[in-house]
Amino acid sequence: MTTPHTFALRGRTLAFRDDPFRVGPDAAVETCDDGAVVIADGRILEVGQASNVLARHPGVEVDSYGPDALIMAGFVDSHAHYPQLEIIGSYGEQLLEWLEKYTFPTEIKYSDPQYARAGAETYLDGCLANGVTTASVFSATYPASVEALFEGALERGMRIVSGKNMMDRNCPEALRDTARSGYDQSKALIEKWHGRGRIVYAVTPRFAVTSTFEQMEAMGALWREHPTTLMQTHMSENLAEIAWVAELYPDAPDYLGAYEAYGLIGEGANFGHCIHLTEREIARLRETGSAISHCPTSNAFIGSGLFDMKGLRDCDSPVRVGLATDIGGGSSMSMFDTMKAAYEIAQLRGYSLHPVKAFWLATMGSAAALRMEGKVGNLAAGHEADVMVIDLNSTPLIRRRMREVDSLFEALFVQMILADDRAIRATYVAGKKLHDRDQSNADR
Numbered sequence: 001m002t003t004p005h006t007f008a009l010r011g012r013t014l015a016f017r018d019d020p021f022r023v024g025p026d027a028a029v030e031t032c033d034d035g036a037v038v039i040a041d042g043r044i045l046e047v048g049q050a051s052n053v054l055a056r057h058p059g060v061e062v063d064s065y066g067p068d069a070l071i072m073a074g075f076v077d078s079h080a081h082y083p084q085l086e087i088i089g090s091y092g093e094q095l096l097e098w099l100e101k102y103t104f105p106t107e108i109k110y111s112d113p114q115y116a117r118a119g120a121e122t123y124l125d126g127c128l129a130n131g132v133t134t135a136s137v138f139s140a141t142y143p144a145s146v147e148a149l150f151e152g153a154l155e156r157g158m159r160i161v162s163g164k165n166m167m168d169r170n171c172p173e174a175l176r177d178t179a180r181s182g183y184d185q186s187k188a189l190i191e192k193w194h195g196r197g198r199i200v201y202a203v204t205p206r207f208a209v210t211s212t213f214e215q216m217e218a219m220g221a222l223w224r225e226h227p228t229t230l231m232q233t234h235m236s237e238n239l240a241e242i243a244w245v246a247e248l249y250p251d252a253p254d255y256l257g258a259y260e261a262y263g264l265i266g267e268g269a270n271f272g273h274c275i276h277l278t279e280r281e282i283a284r285l286r287e288t289g290s291a292i293s294h295c296p297t298s299n300a301f302i303g304s305g306l307f308d309m310k311g312l313r314d315c316d317s318p319v320r321v322g323l324a325t326d327i328g329g330g331s332s333m334s335m336f337d338t339m340k341a342a343y344e345i346a347q348l349r350g351y352s353l354h355p356v357k358a359f360w361l362a363t364m365g366s367a368a369a370l371r372m373e374g375k376v377g378n379l380a381a382g383h384e385a386d387v388m389v390i391d392l393n394s395t396p397l398i399r400r401r402m403r404e405v406d407s408l409f410e411a412l413f414v415q416m417i418l419a420d421d422r423a424i425r426a427t428y429v430a431g432k433k434l435h436d437r438d439q440s441n442a443d444r
């Protein structure tokens with residue numbers, strides 16, 4: 001029998017006791033100024049005051065990060081597109097034109113397995129450099145593009161969700177599958193990859209616009225046949241898109257109704273954007289335990305609209321919400337930028353998103369949206385040891401600003417407004433340090 005590799009991280013720790021939208025920020029967090037996290041065989045064994053915790057593990061190896069470091073769960077990005085890395089920051093278009101002009105032509109390149117593999121490497125390393133340890137990712141239509149991402153995730157031991165885009169109309173011929181081939185290819189990918197390492201498959205209708213009724217039917221069947229997979233798609237992002245869905249699905253009561261008619265709703269369903277929802281859609285999302293991925297930098301960048309965080313999450317009957325970069329509609333791989341944009345968009349609707357709520361959305365909220373509660377998203381005993389170490393004084397400006405700060409909440413707020421990848425000192429995946437900022441800088 002091999003002895004489990006046990007070691008500890010020491011610094012300030014932040015864990016969540018509960019949902020801050022429900023119990024308030026103070027009751028939701030547990031912090032230790034001098035805390036320790038003990039990790040054994042890729043899992044968190046214990047979190048608490050360093051003096052107590054380390055006394056229970058005499059002689060354990062300790063990575064000490066000091067009082068400037070905040071140790072917490074790695075970020076979870078609940079919606080991104082890795083084949084859009086090379087079009088981040090493309091000028092001048094809103095959703096439908098942006099898809100035609102930039103997105104579809106780029107995704108065609110991902111039919112080449114080598115091209116896809118190189119993109120997947122850049123994407124996954126970019127995640128780690130930004131403290132993102134789990135992401136739910138759209139690949140392209142080609143099974144090879146999914147395999148490229150899963151191979152990279154498997155090598156790194158990352159908990160990555162992905163699926164091949166299913167799209168059999170309203171897109172270039174080169175990106176199209178059919179109801180049959182989309183079903184067969186997705187099924188083969190599920191059989192090969194779902195549950196291998198920490199990989200999770202998501203049945204992935206791109207959006208209702210690009211699938212025929214026959215394909216929607218096939219995807220509903222596929223998801224029913226593989227209930228432990230997830231389902232990811234887009235919904236109610238842009239007004240022209242919504243009008244188009246209404247034309248294409250004249251019998252559906254609304255956009256969600258188009259998915260609902262084919263069983264594409266419920267626990268494990270993850271709808272990106274959801275900006276312009278009707279009351280019926282909100283009620284159905286809530287009743288069915290479906291999740292929304294809020295993509296604030298994307299919603300601002302492509303000019304899609306202002307998400308209603310207060311009405312959907314900070315209310316008496318909340319919907320499940322995760323936080324997402326949506327690269328490359330989104331303009332940044334950083335979850336700090338994403339939290340900042342979520343704050344700014346909420347401000348434009350007259351609501352202030354508390355930093356504890358923002359950090360919760362970027363970790364536990366996203367984990368819950370991906371049905372991974374209890375596995376990732378928190379610094380808690382029994383969780384998989386996906387952990388990041390944030391340097392609270394990563395730039396001269398932040399250091400100066402931090403001198404004025406007198407609470408951890410304020411410190412978190414300063415980070416979400418001013419920090420970037422320079423603040424991610426280290427990223428651990430299943431207990432292995434896969435990103436070390438200072439080492440990466442030294443290697444450059």
Ligand code: GUN
Nearest residue numbers: 081103206207234298329
């Ligand atoms: N709707 C359908 N496809 C996409 C996409 O790739 N990005 C965004 N933001 N919205 C979409």
Ligand code: ZN
Nearest residue numbers: 081234272326
């Ligand atoms: Zn998207």
